[in-house]
Amino acid sequence: MTGALVIAGLGPGDDALITPEVAQALADATDVVGYIPYVARIPPRAGLTLHATDNRVELARATHALELAAAGHRVVVVSSGDPGVFAMASAVFEALEHAPHLSGLEIRVLPGITAMLAAAARVGAPLGHDFCTINLSDNLKPWDLLERRLRLAARADFAMAFYNPRSASRPHQFGRVLDILREECGMARPVIFARAVTTPAEQVLVTTLAEARPDMADMRTVVLLGNAATRQVGRYVYTPRRAG
Amino acid sequence: MTGALVIAGLGPGDDALITPEVAQALADATDVVGYIPYVARIPPRAGLTLHATDNRVELARATHALELAAAGHRVVVVSSGDPGVFAMASAVFEALEHAPHLSGLEIRVLPGITAMLAAAARVGAPLGHDFCTINLSDNLKPWDLLERRLRLAARADFAMAFYNPRSASRPHQFGRVLDILREECGMARPVIFARAVTTPAEQVLVTTLAEARPDMADMRTVVLLGNAATRQVGRYVYTPRRAG
Numbered sequence: 001m002t003g004a005l006v007i008a009g010l011g012p013g014d015d016a017l018i019t020p021e022v023a024q025a026l027a028d029a030t031d032v033v034g035y036i037p038y039v040a041r042i043p044p045r046a047g048l049t050l051h052a053t054d055n056r057v058e059l060a061r062a063t064h065a066l067e068l069a070a071a072g073h074r075v076v077v078v079s080s081g082d083p084g085v086f087a088m089a090s091a092v093f094e095a096l097e098h099a100p101h102l103s104g105l106e107i108r109v110l111p112g113i114t115a116m117l118a119a120a121a122r123v124g125a126p127l128g129h130d131f132c133t134i135n136l137s138d139n140l141k142p143w144d145l146l147e148r149r150l151r152l153a154a155r156a157d158f159a160m161a162f163y164n165p166r167s168a169s170r171p172h173q174f175g176r177v178l179d180i181l182r183e184e185c186g187m188a189r190p191v192i193f194a195r196a197v198t199t200p201a202e203q204v205l206v207t208t209l210a211e212a213r214p215d216m217a218d219m220r221t222v223v224l225l226g227n228a229a230t231r232q233v234g235r236y237v238y239t240p241r242r243a244g
Numbered sequence: 245m246t247g248a249l250v251i252a253g254l255g256p257g258d259d260a261l262i263t264p265e266v267a268q269a270l271a272d273a274t275d276v277v278g279y280i281p282y283v284a285r286i287p288p289r290a291g292l293t294l295h296a297t298d299n300r301v302e303l304a305r306a307t308h309a310l311e312l313a314a315a316g317h318r319v320v321v322v323s324s325g326d327p328g329v330f331a332m333a334s335a336v337f338e339a340l341e342h343a344p345h346l347s348g349l350e351i352r353v354l355p356g357i358t359a360m361l362a363a364a365a366r367v368g369a370p371l372g373h374d375f376c377t378i379n380l381s382d383n384l385k386p387w388d389l390l391e392r393r394l395r396l397a398a399r400a401d402f403a404m405a406f407y408n409p410r411s412a413s414r415p416h417q418f419g420r421v422l423d424i425l426r427e428e429c430g431m432a433r434p435v436i437f438a439r440a441v442t443t444p445a446e447q448v449l450v451t452t453l454a455e456a457r458p459d460m461a462d463m464r465t466v467v468l469l470g471n472a473a474t475r476q477v478g479r480y481v482y483t484p485r486r487a488g
Contacts, residue, residue, distance in 0.1 A: 090372030128334030238337035
């Protein structure tokens with residue numbers, strides 16, 4: 001097989017956050033595969049075929065990318081943020097597991113700036129101590145597992161980053177998440193809602209669990225929660241390096 | 245105050261992972277401040293002063309950077325990886341809290357590729373589901389808090405990324421961490437030791453908790469641990485998107 005597959009992170013939105021490594025891979029590609037809004041970020045050019053697909057077909061998209069690469073194409077699968085954080089890398093390796101005839105293919109994952117890091121940077125350093133990163137999409141995990149994980153994470157005093165907090169298909173779940181966090185962490189805990197960060201639609205709101213409402217988040221929002229020591233200094237939010 | 249302070253992430257080592265945003269800030273700087281090996285990555289040029297300091301003086305370094313910026317310099321504080329993940333951003337805001345006369349200063353944090361994302365990318369997608377990120381340096385946290393946090397994270401079935409696993413000043417602690425993880429997660433759990441990732445000194449080892457030894461890590465290593473579903477496909481390691 002002469003083709004190769006690259007799984008690349010485009011960062012949170014601003015092209016100034018695309019690494020030169022990813023830019024080079026895109027310049028070398030014959031085919032770009034991904035979810036419609038991410039593929040829309042790639043400028044068309046001669047010799048490049050853009051394959052944009054809908055959101056709910058990650059595994060089919062990954063298999064398609066593997067097959068194009070096996071046929072000799074130089075394929076880049078694009079994700080927003082980092083491809084290894086709730087994005088396409090895991091889907092590609094899952095597809096590979098189901099396609100053992102493609103196991104000789106060379107696959108490279110190129111990291112990107114994942115949304116929580118861009119969101120944290122916007123307000124200061126809320127993830128400056130130990131933290132955890134949780135996908136709130138319940139398409140991928142049962143509610144009881146999510147609730148148990150949230151409570152254990154709170155008792156471990158992790159700062160937290162939440163991806164995919166809320167969608168039209170499950171409008172009530174994020175309210176239950178906030179209720180659990182209020183129970184475990186108290187009302188004064190800092191919360192950051194960072195929507196479409198680094199894009200023209202960016203909106204960042206710093207508040208507390210007492211004031212946090214589910215409708216402050218949508219699917220373009222990353223929500224950050226401080227740990228017990230997280231504090232504000234001026235307009236910035238940071239979590240001290242030391243604990244305990 | 246006419247100066248400005250930027251806190252920028254240089255990524256894990258390869259210059260191809262420095263974002264254009266950070267490259268521009270470095271091109272505009274009059275002063276670069278940071279730990280010796282990170283400042284050594286910045287090419288000297290006319291009009292740029294490099295301030296390289298030792299590792300154990302984060303707060304003094306941060307205060308110096310704030311004062312330079314307040315005096316009108318365009319200062320970039322450089323960190324390896326992402327400045328908000330166990331790096332300089334938190335130290336700068338801590339210094340700012342102790343220097344209220346500087347609270348009017350404009351501070352921008354520019355995200356970078358943190359080591360765990362580069363390490364995960366090298367082997368596949370081991371952080372493809374919920375995960376936590378823990379600094380094992382016990383300079384910054386008491387051992388009993390660390391042990392409790394590890395056990396709660398394991399019971400929550402997080403994949404895990406460990407920074408600063410081992411140093412000459414505390415050679416035995418990482419062995420105890422591995423013992424706790426074996427107790428909580430069993431012997432078969434995949435572990436990745438990723439040393440100096442994306443540099444010429446890069447070494448990546450994929451093994452299991454049964455085989456993991458403390459001397460596989462040093463201070464340049466990031467250690468990744470899978471969750472209960474993490475698996476190998478060919479030479480890759482990935483954590484499925486779905487759980488439960």
